[in-house]
Amino acid sequence: MKRSYVGVALLCAILMLNIIFTQYMVHQYFFENYKNTIIAAAVNVILFPVAIYIYKRDKKQDKGMKNHE
Numbered sequence: 001m002k003r004s005y006v007g008v009a010l011l012c013a014i015l016m017l018n019i020i021f022t023q024y025m026v027h028q029y030f031f032e033n034y035k036n037t038i039i040a041a042a043v044n045v046i047l048f049p050v051a052i053y054i055y056k057r058d059k060k061q062d063k064g065m066k067n068h069e
Contacts, residue, residue: 007058014051018044 025040 003058003062007054007061010054011051014047014054018047021047 021040021043025037025044028034028036028040
């Protein structure tokens with residue numbers, strides 16, 4: 001079960017973005033900037049399905065490689 005480096009790198013980048021936006025959201029909430037808090041939370045919610053799509057696409061490509069070998 002070999003994963004492509006591109007897929008793993010993209011998933012790592014999305015994880016890093018989730019961490020950054022979560023920290024930003026907490027910071028903005030602490031300083032009562034609720035508009036920015038909601039925007040950062042929305043970005044986090046949007047990034048999650050993107051990560052699932054990348055994971056499933058990578059997994060599907062991995063299955064296709066096994067059938068051709």
